[in-house]
Amino acid sequence: MPNDHAHHAEAVTSIDTDELEVLIVDDQEAFRIAARTVVGAARGFSVSAEAATGEEGVALARARPGVVLMDINLPGIDGLEATRRIVAEWPMARVLLMSTYQVEDLPVDARACGARAYVHKEDLSPAILRQFAAGSYVGGF
Numbered sequence: 001m002p003n004d005h006a007h008h009a010e011a012v013t014s015i016d017t018d019e020l021e022v023l024i025v026d027d028q029e030a031f032r033i034a035a036r037t038v039v040g041a042a043r044g045f046s047v048s049a050e051a052a053t054g055e056e057g058v059a060l061a062r063a064r065p066g067v068v069l070m071d072i073n074l075p076g077i078d079g080l081e082a083t084r085r086i087v088a089e090w091p092m093a094r095v096l097l098m099s100t101y102q103v104e105d106l107p108v109d110a111r112a113c114g115a116r117a118y119v120h121k122e123d124l125s126p127a128i129l130r131q132f133a134a135g136s137y138v139g140g141f
């Protein structure tokens with residue numbers, strides 16, 4: 001019996017390490033809290049770090065999170081420039097741009113910054129996060 005318990009503990013540990021890490025980059029603490037709740041509700045995902053500026057986001061993305069949730073409007077370098085820098089260092093980065101813009105009102109260079117998709121902040125959900133991570137969500141682009 002003790003061996004069965006030890007085996008179960010190992011299984012739980014391996015499941016935890018299989019979680020896809022998410023970096024949240026947003027200057028509004030209230031939205032970071034909301035995004036953290038969405039990530040926590042998505043099975044298989046966990047928040048690895050949070051940043052309030054584009055510069056912090058670029059630095060934290062060097063840890064290679066599975067997904068980067070990137071606000072467009074940030075103090076210092078904006079989310080588009082932060083995304084450009086992240087993708088320049090790590091072309092496989094999966095960056096999901098977020099803002100309160102409607103798709104047609106996105107900055108002209110939003111589609112060219114290297115992000116894989118865009119989601120309106122109000123629409124961010126566990127389902128969209130899972131679809132994005134799987135490569136099947138390309139909203140906004």
